[in-house]
Amino acid sequence: MAPRDPYDILGVPRHATPEELKAAFRKLASQHHPDKNPNDPGAHDRFKEINAAYQILSDPQRRAAFDRYGHAAEQPGGGGFPGGIHVDAQNLEDLLGSLFGAFGFQKQQNRGDLRKEVTLTFQEAAFGCQRKITYDRAVTCGTCTGSGARTGSKPQSCNACNGRGKVRFTQGLLGLVGERPCSSCQGRGHVVTDPCETCRGVGIVAAEHNLEIGVPPGIEDGATTTVASAGNVTRPGKLPGDLELVFHVEEHPFFKRLKDDVQCAVPISFPAAALGGEVEVPTLEGKAKVRVPPGTQHGTVLRLKGKGIPRRTGGRGDQRVEVLVEVPQHLSEKQRLLLEELAREMGDEVQPQQRTFMEKLKDLFG
Ligand SMILES: [Zn+2]
Ligand SMILES: [Zn+2]
Structure with missing residues (x-):
């Protein structure tokens, strides 16, 4: 069967910009990721096809060659690509990017850093808690220990760069010669001809990771913390990136937070405000009684000492009752x-x- 046109696969026009290509790819890769379609045996092939199409079109050189020669450019030795194209190992970063994208991770600067949101209830944020976090991340493949080669086989020296991992290129009108990482082997100097079954030659697999973190009392919405080396491995055998946790504190039906204080509003009747008495209010730990002095005005804020948020320096804020x-x-x-x-x-x-009002009026008009 003739390979499909990569532009058709990604559903983009011939003049699509790199950004449009990337957006189309990310959308499709996430839609057709095999993990998201466990009951669809065709998902894996579609995912691979989408990936291969993107590998061609995201590389300006390969895209230009495809535009000129069509799929002939992608055959070994065709279109001026010595050593042929190893689609599976091409552009490791982008392949990983698609994996991470499908897991809902944000990749930062390819260091393997991850960011994850942790949602806390108002109470958990106030008093602190232990939290188990389970997520998938990229780790070095255990089957091949990252080589990408099937057990018993060895990676072959890369033909495109003669095993150097770098290729020379000439740039601009002056023909300046520079070096860049070899795209056939991702700068590794070798290519996998008999890929490991577990990681399909990439050397990296997704694995579930469990973390238990102690959330200190008094965490505010939007606070962050970094867990070193809990991110993704971006190159086989390398140290993983970091995991940044962003805390999101849920709203509370009664309380609003004002630094170390919590505030709630309590409606009382006009006679109760005039005569004074006690009202029951919610606190972070059950109910409490607040004394309302006789003649309390609308909008008055009463305080329950030490019923607010625990401070890191010791002690607690107050609860304000409006x-x-x-x-x-x-x-x-x-x-x-x-x-x-x-x-x-x-x-x-x-x-x-009324007195204040009338005095102000008098000052204004004499
Ligand atoms: Zn492997
Ligand atoms: Zn190479």
Whole structure:
């Protein structure tokens, strides 16, 4: 069967920019990743085809050769590629990029650094917790210890660079000669002709990793911490990158955080505010009673000492309780009569806020 046109495979036009190619590739690779389609035996071939298409089009030299010669350029010895093309081992970074992309990781500068979000409840963030984190990461293949070669076979010296891992190239009008890593062997100097079954010659496989972290008390939304060497291996046998954990603290139905304090709002009736009394409020650890002094105004903030967030330096913040005085919307006949009587009784009596208001008015208009 004739190989399909890589532009068709990626569903991009001939003039697609590298960014458009990359975006199309990432989308398709993540859609057709075999791990995401465990019950679809065709997924593996589709994934491979998408990968191979991207390897051709993401390399400017190979893309130009394909545009000119078609698939003939991809045959061993064709289109001016000495040593032929080893699709499986081509462009290791991009292949890994697609693996990581499918796992939902963000790759940073190819150091193998990973970033993962850890969601904490409001309580967990306040008091700290132990958290198990399970994720997939790239590690050196244990079957071939990273060589990529099937057990008992050896990688062959790379023909394209004569085993040097580097190739010379000329640049610009002056014909300056430079060296770059050999793209046939990724600078390794050897190619795998009989690939390891576990890693298909890449030398790296995805493996589940478990971590247990102690989250200290008082973590704020957006705080980060780095776990050294818990990231991906980007080259077989190399040290893994780091794992950055970004903490996301869930909202709480009652509490808002203000540095070390937590704040909640409690609605009370107008008579309760006027007469004073006790109200029950939620705290981070069960319920508590707050004394409302007689004559408490709407918006007053009462404090429960030491009921806030634990401080790293010791001690705890406070819980602030904002009083919301509610005016009744529906009055019974009796309530209306009582209120009318109260209004008559109060007459022209001036309340504290009214006094302030009237004084300000006087200052303004004399
Ligand atoms: Zn292997
Ligand atoms: Zn080479």
